[in-house]
Amino acid sequence: MIIQTKSDIVPSEITPQQVFDQRRHFIQQASVGLIAASAALLSQPLHAALANTAKVETNRVGAASKSGSFGSRQKIANVTKTSYGAGEKLTPYDDITTYNNYYEFGTDKAEPALNSKLFKPHPWTVSIEGEVKKNKTISIEDIYKLAPLEERIYRMRCVEGWSMVIPWIGLPLAQLIKWAEPNANAKYVEFISLADKQQMSGINLPILDWPYSEGLRLDEAMHPLAIMAVGLYGEQLPNQNGAPMRLVVPWKYGFKGAKSIVKIRFSEKMPVSSWMKAGPSEYGFYANVNPQVEHPRWSQASEKRIGGGLFAGRIKTQMFNGYAEQVGQMYAGLDLRKNF
């Protein structure tokens, strides 16, 4: 299949690393005072939002110190640039890494960055099972070698009505699936995340049916836009973004992107994902970005682009998150209102 691409990305569009580091440094200084002040002024243990900012700030301090003494932020070498996302303004690194829906590390979006600091994404193996020629496992190091790693700048639209533009690093999911060798019965593929009580505090709350799982139709998974991401902004994935590897399916709502995947299972029947179990009327199997299909809670007609500040307003949400030309034909004849 031919993917329509517009033009190459101008290198100047990517914000230089030192600009982000400067910002973090500034916030690091400001936050010391803030944490003290907010703790003294508003010590209200029951409300997460109160602690919200303090948490974000501590995390930013953490992120800053990481780049210094901890040294756990690692660049990924030999990444091929691609023309995906040309003309899109990237969401700042700090926003991408402090505003995460990753319930295994807490339901507040500031929590994952804080609570995942001690998480160990290495060593890591992924097991392949179900409708495959034979069950096998693969290490994250070998996944890195399956195909040349590419930078893909994708829009990410969350079902909650916000979006980001993220420079992912990853390999085409199709490459991993080819290596997995599904058999002729395989129609669907399920991605299962780690659920480790020791490392993930959120697992102790029965908020979702752990382990987190998401699924795709096999043809969706083989689509060239779908990637298995291992990094962002030129570096290995931060823990709060799903280290060491996560799914990225840019034409679907963000919750489809299972994080910290430990198991890939092929099946004949459509799998039931964690969110489908949690709210069958709200979250469907397909979860394609669709401004015409309303969600009971959030408007899907428009979205808030993260990073724009207080006065940026909303932008219109595009069908299939703007990837309709590439993926639309996969859903020809499917009632998208029923198959939301």
Add this chain to the structure above:
Amino acid sequence: MAIQQNSIASLLRAVPSKKQMRGIKLIVFALCLAPLLRLFWLGAHDALSANPVEFVEHSTGFWTLFILLTSLSLTPLRLITRCAWPIQLRRMLGLFMFFYVCLHLTTYLWLDYSFNWTDIINDIVKHPYVLLGSSAFILAIPLAITSSHAMMRRLGRRWLQLHRLVYLIAMLGVIHFWWLVKKDIREPLLFASVLLILLAIRVYYKILAKQRKRLEN
């Protein structure tokens, strides 16, 4: 032990002097302003999270409900402890509740939806939690307008009837919060429990008073 309890009770029943009351009111006023000042402070330091609009919406919404429930706790407090002077703070708390709900609504209409009325009406009609929230706001307007001493005198008995709306507003507000939350309902559950307890205390004392009256007759 009995003496200690007595002294706590008498302390609670102690009525502050006019001067002390002015001091107390000043402190409560400053406390009620703190959440707003905090938002300004955070805003000035680029610390309103990655999604500042949502942050301000949630924060102003939270404090609206918090202040509303605080104002609703003054009567139960009097019933249980017979300490009546905090009731004098109720008007201020009610008006601060209205102040925060106005900020909440302004954030929604302006910062979130840029006064795009088609989208706003769509949002209200299609999402039940927005409808509940807007209804609660509309119901709160007459209460804010009639909050003055003059209005109290003018409306007499009807003032009390009108201001009973606050119970409905509180219920709508709490459900508004509940329906907005995606999955982790711990916080709205806490608000709902507090509201239920506060209402239950009133009902309990009402029944008690009725029984007492019956016995007297």
